[in-house]
Amino acid sequence: MKNIVWMLFVLLAYGCTEETTVDNGRDNQSKIVGCIELKELISSDSYDVTSTKTFIFSDGRISYYVSAQEVEGGKLFSSSDTTFVSASDQSVRITDSYGNIRTYQLDTSGFAVSCRMEEGGGTERNYDFTYITDSEGHKFLSEVTEKTDNGDTYSSLRLDYSEEGKVRVEQTVDGSSETYIIEFNKSVAVENAHGLPDLFLSELYPLSMHMVAFYGGFIGDSYRYLCTDMYPASSPELEEHTSYEYSLGDDGELSGCWMLTVSGGEEYVRNISVKLTI
Numbered sequence: 001m002k003n004i005v006w007m008l009f010v011l012l013a014y015g016c017t018e019e020t021t022v023d024n025g026r027d028n029q030s031k032i033v034g035c036i037e038l039k040e041l042i043s044s045d046s047y048d049v050t051s052t053k054t055f056i057f058s059d060g061r062i063s064y065y066v067s068a069q070e071v072e073g074g075k076l077f078s079s080s081d082t083t084f085v086s087a088s089d090q091s092v093r094i095t096d097s098y099g100n101i102r103t104y105q106l107d108t109s110g111f112a113v114s115c116r117m118e119e120g121g122g123t124e125r126n127y128d129f130t131y132i133t134d135s136e137g138h139k140f141l142s143e144v145t146e147k148t149d150n151g152d153t154y155s156s157l158r159l160d161y162s163e164e165g166k167v168r169v170e171q172t173v174d175g176s177s178e179t180y181i182i183e184f185n186k187s188v189a190v191e192n193a194h195g196l197p198d199l200f201l202s203e204l205y206p207l208s209m210h211m212v213a214f215y216g217g218f219i220g221d222s223y224r225y226l227c228t229d230m231y232p233a234s235s236p237e238l239e240e241h242t243s244y245e246y247s248l249g250d251d252g253e254l255s256g257c258w259m260l261t262v263s264g265g266e267e268y269v270r271n272i273s274v275k276l277t278i
Helices: 208-216
Strands: 035-042 047-059 063-072 076-087 091-095 102-106 111-119 122-134 141-147 153-160 166-175 177-182 229-232 241-248 254-263 266-277
Touching: 063 254, 091 208, 102 208, 111 141, 122 208, 141 208
Parallel strands: none
Antiparallel strands: 035 047, 035 266, 047 063, 063 076, 076 091, 091 102, 102 111, 111 122, 122 141, 141 153, 153 166, 166 177, 177 229, 229 241, 241 254, 254 266
């Protein structure tokens, strides 16, 4: 399945420029989330695996993240890895069980402007983050750039909010580029009441290297609504398109996302359960 990016669900607003006002999740968030759990059953011809991603918060700040996988029934194997977060007013340090250390420098708004990633094997990578600011002072990620330890640019993401109801996301990795379009149907939009991050972007390289910081709220303001559609800007031979539907619990909280991807005449369905602990 060409150009389909591993994603959970997409949380973006209706697009903005520096002159546009966009409602974001922070100002609309009435409850502080203590835990976000995302769970999915991943099927294959060999065996089914349950993937669980858990983000734990304390006093409004992310404190650690647990990624777990378990083969159905637990008969073959299960694994769990924990990533720890320590933060101050000017920096954030994230360490994982693989020996990777990410050190973020923050601006006066508490958002990352740079990151030095020291990998367990001795390699160093550096990242720069830039933002646009709307008329109400909300800051949204506009670009992330990755440089290798020799100073060469290896990858980047650029976000264009200029077209109403759409966001263009240009991904460049090792000289190759792809552009994705994210759309929002306002008539069926679901409000992002707890300021969850954009998971499509969080799993799109190189932002995928910063999932914990993204969930922790250190990489730009979150947006108010969940997206309804996503597709590559140019895939006429596959006619690839992903549609999103969301489920809410009795308390009105987001409880799941159902995704249907049509590509090359084939259909692919994913179900993600979402558990928010207040």
